[in-house]
Amino acid sequence: MLRIGLLGAGRIGTVHAQAISDHPDSTLVAVSDAMADAAARLAQAHGAVARTSEDIIADPDIDAVLIATPTDTHSDLIEAATAARKAVLCEKPVDLDLNRALASQQAVAGTGQPVMIGFNRRFDPGFGALKSAVQSGEIGSPELLSITSFDPAPPPISYVKVSGGLFRDMTIHDFDLANFIMGDVPVTVSAVGTSTVDPAIAEAGDVDTAVVTMTYKDGRIAVIKNSRRAVYGYDQRVEVLGSGGLLQARNVLENNLVKSTADGVISAKPTYFFLERYMPAYRAEWDAFVTAVKTGSAVPVTLEDGVAALALAEAATRSARTGIPVKLEEILKPVAK
Amino acid sequence: MLRIGLLGAGRIGTVHAQAISDHPDSTLVAVSDAMADAAARLAQAHGAVARTSEDIIADPDIDAVLIATPTDTHSDLIEAATAARKAVLCEKPVDLDLNRALASQQAVAGTGQPVMIGFNRRFDPGFGALKSAVQSGEIGSPELLSITSFDPAPPPISYVKVSGGLFRDMTIHDFDLANFIMGDVPVTVSAVGTSTVDPAIAEAGDVDTAVVTMTYKDGRIAVIKNSRRAVYGYDQRVEVLGSGGLLQARNVLENNLVKSTADGVISAKPTYFFLERYMPAYRAEWDAFVTAVKTGSAVPVTLEDGVAALALAEAATRSARTGIPVKLEEILKPVAK
Amino acid sequence: MLRIGLLGAGRIGTVHAQAISDHPDSTLVAVSDAMADAAARLAQAHGAVARTSEDIIADPDIDAVLIATPTDTHSDLIEAATAARKAVLCEKPVDLDLNRALASQQAVAGTGQPVMIGFNRRFDPGFGALKSAVQSGEIGSPELLSITSFDPAPPPISYVKVSGGLFRDMTIHDFDLANFIMGDVPVTVSAVGTSTVDPAIAEAGDVDTAVVTMTYKDGRIAVIKNSRRAVYGYDQRVEVLGSGGLLQARNVLENNLVKSTADGVISAKPTYFFLERYMPAYRAEWDAFVTAVKTGSAVPVTLEDGVAALALAEAATRSARTGIPVKLEEILKPVAK
Amino acid sequence: MLRIGLLGAGRIGTVHAQAISDHPDSTLVAVSDAMADAAARLAQAHGAVARTSEDIIADPDIDAVLIATPTDTHSDLIEAATAARKAVLCEKPVDLDLNRALASQQAVAGTGQPVMIGFNRRFDPGFGALKSAVQSGEIGSPELLSITSFDPAPPPISYVKVSGGLFRDMTIHDFDLANFIMGDVPVTVSAVGTSTVDPAIAEAGDVDTAVVTMTYKDGRIAVIKNSRRAVYGYDQRVEVLGSGGLLQARNVLENNLVKSTADGVISAKPTYFFLERYMPAYRAEWDAFVTAVKTGSAVPVTLEDGVAALALAEAATRSARTGIPVKLEEILKPVAK
Structure with missing residues (x-):
């Protein structure tokens, strides 16, 4: 059972929370959001706890994070999470700044952690x-x-x-x-x-x-x-x-x-x-991520695809x-x- | 070029007149109708002449008749026309009375003339x-x-x-x-x-x-x-x-x-x-009739089909x-x- | 949270078990089947326990039963379950014998319990x-x-x-x-x-x-x-x-x-x-049943409809x-x- | 009844010949083509005569010409036909050379003759x-x-x-x-x-x-x-x-x-x-041309449209x-x- 931290409790975060909870091989354990109320509500609905993103990323008991925060935070969070040896599914786009995204790509490469980009289509x-x-x-x-x-x-x-x-x-x-x-x-x-x-x-x-x-x-x-x-x-x-x-x-x-x-x-x-x-695409996307992480196979949409x-x-x-x-x-x- | 007499100048007769005129191998030469005016108007529109049904059937220069009169006249006209050695295309239904239609079938069989029923579909x-x-x-x-x-x-x-x-x-x-x-x-x-x-x-x-x-x-x-x-x-x-x-x-x-x-x-x-x-079906129907008459092959919808x-x-x-x-x-x- | 006993662990029982588990207001607590293995497998998959039908019906902590057994057992189970004051969702048909079904209808009427028939369409x-x-x-x-x-x-x-x-x-x-x-x-x-x-x-x-x-x-x-x-x-x-x-x-x-x-x-x-x-129809059917039972409103497909x-x-x-x-x-x- | 000369007896000329013949208000009287045989065959099929383009354009008894010749002859023929006071329907494109087409446009403007371009769609x-x-x-x-x-x-x-x-x-x-x-x-x-x-x-x-x-x-x-x-x-x-x-x-x-x-x-x-x-579009196009010429109204697709x-x-x-x-x-x- 993969233990998942969700960063971002907005509209798309809520969608992902449901997919995480419904999947037989993953469980939502923590939620963060800049708006503490939103994180708390979403966490409670899924039997998870509200925490900060930093906390979630630092927790060795969490296997993977799903990044559904505002775009300008994506690169930082991808880098931090992979550095903390977590698998990552990050919503599109990787970044608004191509150079920043390319820098992330290099940083991630060093960690060997899987990063999948949420191109749901x-x-x-x-x-x-x-x-x-x-x-x-x-x-x-x-x-x-x-x-x-x-x-x-x-x-x-x-x-x-x-x-x-x-x-x-x-x-x-x-x-x-x-x-x-x-x-x-x-x-x-x-x-x-x-x-x-x-x-x-x-x-x-x-x-x-x-x-x-x-x-x-x-x-x-x-x-x-x-x-x-x-x-x-x-x-x-x-x-x-x-x-x-x-x-x-x-x-x-x-x-x-x-x-x-x-x-x-x-x-x-x-x-x-x-x-x-x-x-249905969001559910299939999540299933593909869980499968890749569990089996150690390549994620089907890479950070390179996002770049x-x-x-x-x-x-x-x-x-x-x-x-x-x-x-x-x-x-x-x-x-x- | 088949010379055609049209019996009946109502709505469906008008449709058939056009198909007869447009066909390269048939020409409309005469039109009859209980309402003389209707026959005259339709005849004129196609360079034909208005005559009585009896006249048309009796004319040895007419090769075939198309019967588009009220249903209760169909059997009589089919019998008269085939007796006069004409090919016949008759609108549906053959008759409202099944016995009358069966009698026609026997009468026609003796003449050897082709009778096609207008099941356009x-x-x-x-x-x-x-x-x-x-x-x-x-x-x-x-x-x-x-x-x-x-x-x-x-x-x-x-x-x-x-x-x-x-x-x-x-x-x-x-x-x-x-x-x-x-x-x-x-x-x-x-x-x-x-x-x-x-x-x-x-x-x-x-x-x-x-x-x-x-x-x-x-x-x-x-x-x-x-x-x-x-x-x-x-x-x-x-x-x-x-x-x-x-x-x-x-x-x-x-x-x-x-x-x-x-x-x-x-x-x-x-x-x-x-x-x-x-x-398009009316035109194809007429073409099938003309082809059968010209080549002596069987008509594709027979009087038996009508019965x-x-x-x-x-x-x-x-x-x-x-x-x-x-x-x-x-x-x-x-x-x- | 409605506590549900499922009678029948065959193909259609398996479908219903999933709908019961996935619904936020119902939980599957017990499964029965003539084949004990089947009941055990399905129960385990949903965190429920395998029991006999009689046991399930007799358990006052179970609020409703879903009957997905062979047709010839439907009437008996409907009568027993309603007599035990349980709400019932029973698969179609009510019975193969119309008289038997009518008898059930009378028996159920006396209990005042809701019985819904599974016409999923x-x-x-x-x-x-x-x-x-x-x-x-x-x-x-x-x-x-x-x-x-x-x-x-x-x-x-x-x-x-x-x-x-x-x-x-x-x-x-x-x-x-x-x-x-x-x-x-x-x-x-x-x-x-x-x-x-x-x-x-x-x-x-x-x-x-x-x-x-x-x-x-x-x-x-x-x-x-x-x-x-x-x-x-x-x-x-x-x-x-x-x-x-x-x-x-x-x-x-x-x-x-x-x-x-x-x-x-x-x-x-x-x-x-x-x-x-x-x-999707099975899920919506289950939701309609749960809603009716929880609110005390009429079930949308009645035993009379089944008859x-x-x-x-x-x-x-x-x-x-x-x-x-x-x-x-x-x-x-x-x-x- | 408009008397029509057809310039060009190729594939598209053959299509137009049929539309001209079938229209109640137009009749095909002459056909030209660089290949005399083709002109003769098509003319015969419609009861017309084969002539040269020059002849057709010069004939005061011909009301309109339809130009279906190779593209590089279009401008010359448009100019000649309008100078001879004929209405013109010309196939697309007007010309391969934009300057040549613009020159034609000016030349035609002086004649006041209607020129329609054959944009059938x-x-x-x-x-x-x-x-x-x-x-x-x-x-x-x-x-x-x-x-x-x-x-x-x-x-x-x-x-x-x-x-x-x-x-x-x-x-x-x-x-x-x-x-x-x-x-x-x-x-x-x-x-x-x-x-x-x-x-x-x-x-x-x-x-x-x-x-x-x-x-x-x-x-x-x-x-x-x-x-x-x-x-x-x-x-x-x-x-x-x-x-x-x-x-x-x-x-x-x-x-x-x-x-x-x-x-x-x-x-x-x-x-x-x-x-x-x-x-059906070719027939409707021809009908629109005939109507415009007969009523003196503007053609629905102009030489300007072609340019x-x-x-x-x-x-x-x-x-x-x-x-x-x-x-x-x-x-x-x-x-x-």
Whole structure:
């Protein structure tokens, strides 16, 4: 039974607490949060105790920590936890600052501890089935990937301001999904972003509608479409054209009811947002982490994967600002110095 | 070039006139109708002349007649036209009276002339593809056939009164479709009919909602569902369960547009009624008739097919009235005397 | 926290044990089974103890029992448990013998204890949404109900022999679903059943393919289609035609992936069988039971509902054997004596 | 009755000849082609005569010409025909050379004759319904347009070499469709093109897979995805995200049959190619032209529309080559000199 400390008792921490508790091989023993009340409430609900992050990380009886704190604390906590010989599952993104993330990567490497990044979409049954079908050659060689990712409604402006921008906050999932499906990172990234949903988002220096095009060294292309607002629900679709056909992972609908009236043939909407859509994915993600830690096998989403997605977000942010495509090596070169 | 006389210039006659004119191997030369004006107008629109039915049938320069007159004239016209050595395409049903239809069948047999019955659904691309798939064994051995056939709105009560009842007027299409798909006639027919759409239909002695269940000598079962009212359009679906799978012929929609809003995911409705849905079928039906006549091959829907469907309608009418299943041989036995 | 005893540790008992354990307001404390090993294994997995059914029923510290034993023990256990002042959730069917079930009903009435019957489909999200839409008038007045219910593969012949026959074993779910959706019981039941899937089923005295037609006092009609074999998976669909439109509850598919190749456009199959399809329904069913017991409100599926479904199964069995429609009052009359 | 001369008797000329003949208000009187045999055959099939293009244009009894000749002759023929006071329907693209097209535009303006460009997709029922829904505000304000346009198989390399490249030959349709749906031309065009389908296409200096992203002055974005090969058929889809929802125009399938087997749930493929998919569009396009000419109203797709699409193709070609986004005004500025 893995003994788990949860750092962060906010919305996503609450989701993870449930997955930890429900798993037969893990138990939640401690919760921390900057807001002590939140930590206490969540701890109590799961028979755990509220403690500080430092305490949790220092406790030799805790096997692993799940980091669900604000992004700007991720790198520090990853480093501290791995130094204390804990396995880590950290929410995305690794960091908003690529250099900081790369430094963490080096620090972690020295510890030999497993660090998994919480790119939950890799564990969505539909996307997983798509990846398997691509890998087994069901559509021959993949040539053109297309990801549609629309949120139902924009976040509060206060969140937008600290989010690192749409590419680091929202598209980061799609960058990782592209890396996962294509089995490679792109060579060039070209992005356009505009603000048509809400002028306040533009005033906050961010965009709410974007298209990112990426090319690969073997001539493949990927395109990501993002919007902060789809009034019909969470629109999460992926399609891949290959030499032997097309794969499409369609939306998950609220139910399977279809109503035909004088107004048309009406199906249910997509599930409202990520909690509804990706709950099975969060559980599968946690199961994959527990399995890797217990068996000593490699975690399925590495810190390197997290850094790769962050580098793409950095490239897209730069491309959208300058209007010029960015080579991924330009992003990584100054960093490598 | 086949020279065609059209008997009947009503709604369905107008449809056939267009198919005759558009076909490269047939030309419409004469039109008759009890209402002289209607015949004249339709004739003029196609460069034909208005004449009486007797005149048309007697004209040795006319190769074939298409009978689209009221049902109670069908048998007389079939007999007269075949006696005059004309090929005949006659609209369904052959007759409302099974004995009268059987007598026609005998009379026609003596002439050797081809008589085709206008069961247009056999020529619908979807149903045709379903039949082909059944025949080629794509779902193994068929076991359970289900036909859904709903009109968008009930006909006028004046029509209901002379229609012969729902089973002879509407279900007749489904009986023929069942015979076509199953490649056999059933052994027993069990029907229930009620009137929930419009009490005036009950007052006219008819039903507007019905279910017919038929069993076959080899244990297969077919079920037909009918309603005179589906406010969302013409609902025409067929499905067959077989030992190797399920085939479904779905509705034809008005267009391929899908709209997702806060109200749901909305597709177009099925096409409104038979003119919209079955226009391609009417053209294919006519082409099949022309081809059979020109090449001397058998017509694809025979007078016997028309009589078989009528016998099933008779059986269903009787079953719905008595509440007892009816054996098809009971229907045909007194007739055979 | 409700303390629960589970009677029966077979396949369906195992499903219920999980639902009981996972529910925040119930805990599994004891398990019984005719096979002691099975009871012990299941009890251990959930931190419960294996005991006899008598023991469990006699234990005043147990609040409720879930009966998942063979059907022929249901009535005895229902009576014993309610006499011991326990709330009961009993798997379907109540009994294979209608008179026995009616006797239980009387016995239970005297105790005032809640007895819920495990018609899980009422708790399926799709069917629930359909029921809600019917109730809220979204398709006006319902007129024609159609239930498609195909198993993926027939059960072993040994099971068929003791199952009570297709109508009591399989269609019983559809009878209850019809009663649930129509909000009434039918007046007449007409059934045809054949054996085309496997001749061994006919030799065992049962049918494997069936159609049941039911009429209601207000002219509505319901039709149920059953097959023991659909090689593509568990086919569970419901549609209702009403004066204002059509509602369809479609199948739940294994995933949302669609593959287009030179062979066609290929979606996933329906989920394989009831464990896959109805797991959410089992959990919702248990939650409804717990809520009813805790709040003292009426259980949502009563023993009377179980008896009504059984009476319809009895009527269908008789109709399929005699070839004659059966009035529900004929079934209930001799019983009422 | 409009008397029509058809210039060009190739594949697309043959399609147009049928539409001209079938229309009640137009008649095909003359056909020209560089290959005299082809002109003679097509003329004969429609009761027309084969003549030279010069002859046809000079004939005062011919009201309009349809230009379906090789692209490099379009501008000359448009100019000659309008100078001869004929109405013109010209196939896309107007020209491969933007300057030449702009010169034609000026020349035609002086004649006052109507020139319509054959962008058939505007007349596709699904795309037309989408445009109408956008215009009537059904999804609020459109924000993100996405066009998927895949051919079933690449054209012969000989054709690729003279086609002007993918953006002028294939994407030109999508550029016009974007202009049609968005009701505006974009400000910037960014394109990537690669050759993953066939290396011979790269050797011929062209690409076979491409993504074009366009931004509009009000912040809207459009993205076009192209491939020369989709083995499952002609993939032609459009979707628009707006402030009030999403519109999707889906593919037209070969039929409405769905087959469920142990392999999955299999629908028919999209129609194979443009002749199958767009035949109704070609007829509607011709009807729109005839109506405009007869009533003296504006043609629905102007020479200006053709030039606008060509300018976008020019911009995309340049962007794909340089790797830098291109402003549409840069394309039109040197031209304007």
